[in-house]
Amino acid sequence: MTGALSSFRICDFTGQLAGAGATKWLASFGAEVIRIEDPVRAGRWDILRGTPPFVDDRRGVDMGGAFNNHNAGKYGITLNLRTEKAKEILVRLIEKSDVVSENFAKGVLERWGFGYQRLQKIKPDIVYVSNCGFGHTGPYSDFKTWGPIVQAVSGLTFTNGLPEREPAGWGYSYMDHTGAYFMAMAIMLALLHRQRTGEGQWVDLACTEAALTLHGPALLDWTVNGRPTRRAGQPHSNRSAWPPMAPHGIYPCTGDDDWIAIACRDQADWQRFAGVVGEGWCLDPQFATVDCRYAAQDALDQHISAWTATRGKFEVEDLLRTAGVPVAAVMKPQERIDVDASTGEFGLWPTVRHAKMGAVRVDGQPVHFSKTDWRLERGGPCLGEHTEDVLTRLLGYSTEEVAALRDEGVI
């Protein structure tokens, strides 16, 4: 089948999640993504190659479950770029590629002799997208990051939490996922530009900057009204100020760490909610209007918590859902993956076949295209799994030459 992006080839140096997540999107729509890894360090620059989760007791650079998740559908080759012969191979690959992508620290590719100017000489219309925490210019451009650092510096850690407590932040690298989405967009936007003008370009993506764009209204409140987010009573991230909604929160239920999210968008939702709860406090004048409830939210939340705390989360979900109130149980991984039929029916957890792990489920894509839908069938590449294939099929090396390059430590 021809995929939406089958006509594009990506010379891909990305890793971890912030980079690998971007090229996973491209690969799932048929782009030929060729990952380049270092045989000397056994690809361990990408720490996910050898870290949990694991499918069984086997360990090593081909057994990392996260690596498989983020690299499904890609090809993997090894090049020892300390050698001139490997650099020659890389030149041949770039000549045949549409995109060079990487998420190294600033300057790594340059040191190898493959900065943007060189890439342009090799392939004049190349699209080069670099992705690092602080970008390639500015006072912090040499600083190092990973997801939680990006989130801390950009304000995303601060805004997630409850008042008068330390920041709760994110329990995962939200900005590795989201940085990857911005990187995928950067690659595709540059390809769209090239498709219509013939012109390539370099895109300098700084994950911290991408993260800062996600605070829009708060930043305008700062630049226009001078109101900071660091102020008494803030953050209170389960509440809604834009627009004011109350109740709007996550409340305790019976069961092991079970919680329910409830939101009343307007007065009609509140009346439906009060109709289900049916307790005297619902008629308290301090809860009569949205503005009243918003102002008295601490007291309101106490009443609601007392009501939810004696009920199961799915019981509350059923009651309020039937009444037409926005509600959802806080879902645990097992519940949203294996219990909630909607994810499975959407095809959200495809099974890929990994050369060593066998059949493994991975994150799919949350979209479906009517004509050229995504497909993920192959697992992430084992280290150097496709080196011979790519060198012979694509770059014109003979099997004997490949064997010699292997003996010389080039691949």
Place this chain on the structure above:
Amino acid sequence: MTALAGLRVVELAREPIAWAGKLLADMGADVILVEPPGGDPSRRYPPFLDDQPGPDRSLYWWHYHTSKRGVVIDLDDEAGRVRFRALIATADVLVEAEPRHRLATLGLDYDDLTAIKPDLVHVAVTPYGRNDPKSDLPYTDLTLMAASGPPWSCGYDDHSLPPVRGALQGYHTASHFAAMSAMTALLHRGVAGVGQFIDVSITAASNVSTEAASYSWLVADRTVQRQTGRHASVSPSGETQQRCADGRYANTGVPPRKPAEFAALHAWLKELGLDAELPEAVFLEMGAGWQGPFDLAKLGSDDEITAIFGAGREALKLIAARTSAQDFFVGCQRAGLAVGVVNAPEEAFEDPHFKARGFQVSVCHEDLNRTVVYPGAPYAFTASPWAITRRAPKFGEHDAEVFADVDAD
């Protein structure tokens, strides 16, 4: 020339996709924002200019609708539908988050619209996808995020406190996938000449954006547990958030484990005059001179490795307790350590690094006779730059020019 110059996107105003429209508009697409009579509700969301509610004073609206033109069309009226079809005939992409049967009922769904515009790219965003009846349930960003994973992983070590969600990030994540889908389909159209229908699920988008929470279960049937300020984890991990001398926090990241890092940390400790206060400082020197691999697998069993690693952590704690979070961040980074200050958004916005990169951009509000500073580009394109080309549209502001253009076609 901008990356999306000459491409027209029709966006039916709805909260979950406002961000997707902005991503396309700021890259040069001609995004026509279609509102119903009475206007989109988010026109009336706070915060407001000078805290005074009023038409065209919502900063929320200002942010999410930069670079777009705005028109009013009543899709419930036949004349409005005629006009909408005429608009679609001039469009490349439709982005919408309407209730799942609404467009079909109006005769304006993908199959109807391709009769007018055969190569249309139609991106439909719904809570659970177009085929799932759960998409008909009422929702907000909070309820969709709760249902799809993020809050389970975010919160505090103390599980008597509720999990927390990152406000509006469920809509942002869905918008990222909507925009990525539009770009993917446009690239394909550029090669194959055909458009298509794209079904984006808001909950599916967050479901596949929770890192280890999903794949720990998919691969190994393990459940992560939330922890304060750090990754939710199958087994508890050490704290990474440190309160600094000014009361602000820093994320201490991964403690030092390379000789150069121990050396730099020791030098910094001395520069601050704090080495005498740290009895373990001697181990930093040992770490700086360490030969061979510093094997963290031997933590707890090898006395020297354990002492050196511990000294690194203690040195960081001591310095953090005596310096501001910002100085701690910069000092650690100069020592080669990936540490971050926990900024409030406005503190990051005012930081010299982002200013130097031009992240603060000025947008002319000629109607108010003032210039407003906005957050800038998420990525720096060298040939087809990101730009805010105009402030958010007022209600019906571009009816005349857009309809004249459409009716002429």
